Amino acid sequence: xxxxxxxxxxxxxxxxxxxxxxxxxxxxxxxxxxxxxxxxxxxxxxxxxxxxxxxxxxxxxxxxxxxxxxxxxxxxxxxxxxxxxxxxxxxxxxxxxxxxxxxxxxxxxxxxxxxxxxxxxxxxxxxxxxxxxxxxxxxxxxxxxxxxxxxxxxxxxxxxxxxxxxxxxxxxxxxxxxxxxxxxxxxxxxxxxxxxxxxxxxxxxxxxxxxxxxxxxxxxxxxxxxxxxxxxxxxxxxxxxxxxxxxxxxxxxxxxxxxxxxxxxxxxxxxxxxxxxxxxxxxxxxxxxxxxxxxxxxxxxxxxxxxxx
Amino acid sequence: xxxxxxxxxxxxxxxxxxxxxxxxxxxxxxxxxxxxxxxxxxxxxxxxxxxxxxxxxxxxxxxxxxxxxxxxxxxxxxxxxxxxxxxxxxxxxxxxxxxxxxxxxxxxxxxxxxxxxxxxxxxxxxxxxxxxxxxxxxxxxxxxxxxxxxxxxxxxxxxxxxxxxxxxxxxxxxxxxxxxxxx
Numbered sequence: 001x002x003x004x005x006x007x008x009x010x011x012x013x014x015x016x017x018x019x020x021x022x023x024x025x026x027x028x029x030x031x032x033x034x035x036x037x038x039x040x041x042x043x044x045x046x047x048x049x050x051x052x053x054x055x056x057x058x059x060x061x062x063x064x065x066x067x068x069x070x071x072x073x074x075x076x077x078x079x080x081x082x083x084x085x086x087x088x089x090x091x092x093x094x095x096x097x098x099x100x101x102x103x104x105x106x107x108x109x110x111x112x113x114x115x116x117x118x119x120x121x122x123x124x125x126x127x128x129x130x131x132x133x134x135x136x137x138x139x140x141x142x143x144x145x146x147x148x149x150x151x152x153x154x155x156x157x158x159x160x161x162x163x164x165x166x167x168x169x170x171x172x173x174x175x176x177x178x179x180x181x182x183x184x185x186x187x188x189x190x191x192x193x194x195x196x197x198x199x200x201x202x203x204x205x206x207x208x209x210x211x212x213x214x215x216x217x218x219x220x221x222x223x224x225x226x227x228x229x230x231x232x233x234x235x236x237x238x239x240x241x242x243x244x245x246x247x248x249x250x251x252x253x254x255x256x257x258x259x260x261x262x263x264x265x266x267x268x269x270x271x272x273x274x275x276x277x278x279x280x281x282x283x284x285x286x287x288x289x290x291x292x293x294x295x296x297x298x299x300x301x302x303x304x305x306x307x308x309x
Numbered sequence: 310x311x312x313x314x315x316x317x318x319x320x321x322x323x324x325x326x327x328x329x330x331x332x333x334x335x336x337x338x339x340x341x342x343x344x345x346x347x348x349x350x351x352x353x354x355x356x357x358x359x360x361x362x363x364x365x366x367x368x369x370x371x372x373x374x375x376x377x378x379x380x381x382x383x384x385x386x387x388x389x390x391x392x393x394x395x396x397x398x399x400x401x402x403x404x405x406x407x408x409x410x411x412x413x414x415x416x417x418x419x420x421x422x423x424x425x426x427x428x429x430x431x432x433x434x435x436x437x438x439x440x441x442x443x444x445x446x447x448x449x450x451x452x453x454x455x456x457x458x459x460x461x462x463x464x465x466x467x468x469x470x471x472x473x474x475x476x477x478x479x480x481x482x483x484x485x486x487x488x489x490x491x492x
Binding site for chain 2: 002028041301
């Protein structure tokens with residue numbers, strides 16, 4: 001098994017556990033590469049990648065761009081704010097125009113769920129989903145699992161709770177799929193208004209009491225409250241949310257065991273986690289960011305190797 | 310598939326001793342020298358030589374590393390399969406050092422070409438030499454020659470040279486295998 005079962009990374013839903021294993025083993029090698037004095041390999045020197053961001057992003061876009069450059073790919077960047085999308089061009093037209101300039105791979109973030117799947121059916125390029133609305137964010141889930149594997153040795157059998165705004169979170173959905181594929185037990189925790197109605201159908205535990213959830217878990221993945229996606233009020237006030245679902249040092253210290261804290265960023269310090277937690281040894285937030293580059297290098301390398309001459 | 314023994318265990322052992330002595334002749338006490346096994350198969354030869362230099366020739370300070378060249382190869386996307394990487398284990402800089410690349414078989418020279426690029430990630434070596442157990446002459450695609458060679462072999466392209474090691478395959482030996490032509 002040395003090849004991915006897919007030609008695009010549209011979501012974790014389309015992967016199998018061997019794919020994840022292969023991505024992680026490849027990422028191990030790239031993690032070694034990015035810690036060298038010279039952090040670059042020439043593998044993808046004849047590949048051109050377009051990063052299309054129809055939605056704002058800092059970390060993911062930088063991480064992808066760095067991953068591509070570390071692999072020696074040529075990179076072009078596009079963000080919707082400065083583009084012809086504003087002039088009424090359709091998604092397929094925009095992408096086909098870019099592809100006619102001989103682009104091999106497209107990394108796309110888009111506000112509409114399913115945008116990546118749609119594109120993969122209509123254009124001739126390898127597509128990497130860098131987040132499609134509230135649907136999936138596969139590379140984030142992969143780097144989260146990779147970071148758990150790095151910290152705890154494996155993902156299998158671990159109890160992982162995803163805390164916060166599950167309803168608007170593509171990170172939550174991709175993480176649920178990825179963790180389950182690797183044999184972890186998954187729980188979601190948050191105010192009822194931010195938990196999707198039938199989330200238990202995915203085979204996850206549902207909990208509304210944060211203390212109970214933290215006592216159960218080995219790893220807590222704290223999500224950001226996505227105010228920009230909330231059209232109505234889902235909880236009375238940020239202060240009340242923090243009191244019920246924010247993690248602080250006193251709460252962590254009162255648990256029977258030391259759990260690992262993750263956060264996909266950007267952090268709202270003092271809302272979902274306090275600064276002393278975010279900066280503590282239990283938090284692996286910056287490891288996640290470093291691993292993000294290695295994991296994205298692995299994904300791009302493995303997909304690029306399936307693009308035939 | 311037919312195969313023929315090129316070297317048996319005794320012959321491999323004699324050659325390893327000769328190569329070790331040639332290294333000592335050129336590198337004295339190895340203070341400014343590092344041995345780099347080229348992954349995957351050069352690793353075993355490098356480990357064997359390093360052990361011999363330490364145990365039998367009492368070389369005290371020996372730097373040994375393993376270099377994976379997968380991401381530096383020139384045939385990415387040209388074969389049917391994804392190129393699978395191995396680990397690189399170099400915990401020192403090669404800046405200003407005499408580097409000895411160690412690989413079991415030198416064939417087209419493309420692996421060594423990739424290794425010459427890959428090693429630059431760890432500094433600028435003073436000099437790079439190449440040690441190979443088997444040198445398949447007349448098969449080179451690039452102007453690359455070994456500094457130290459165990460045995461020169463004239464094999465045709467449909468033949469494959471296979472190097473076995475005690476620790477993996479149960480015996481030290483080198484075979485020349487004639488590959489079946491499919492179809």
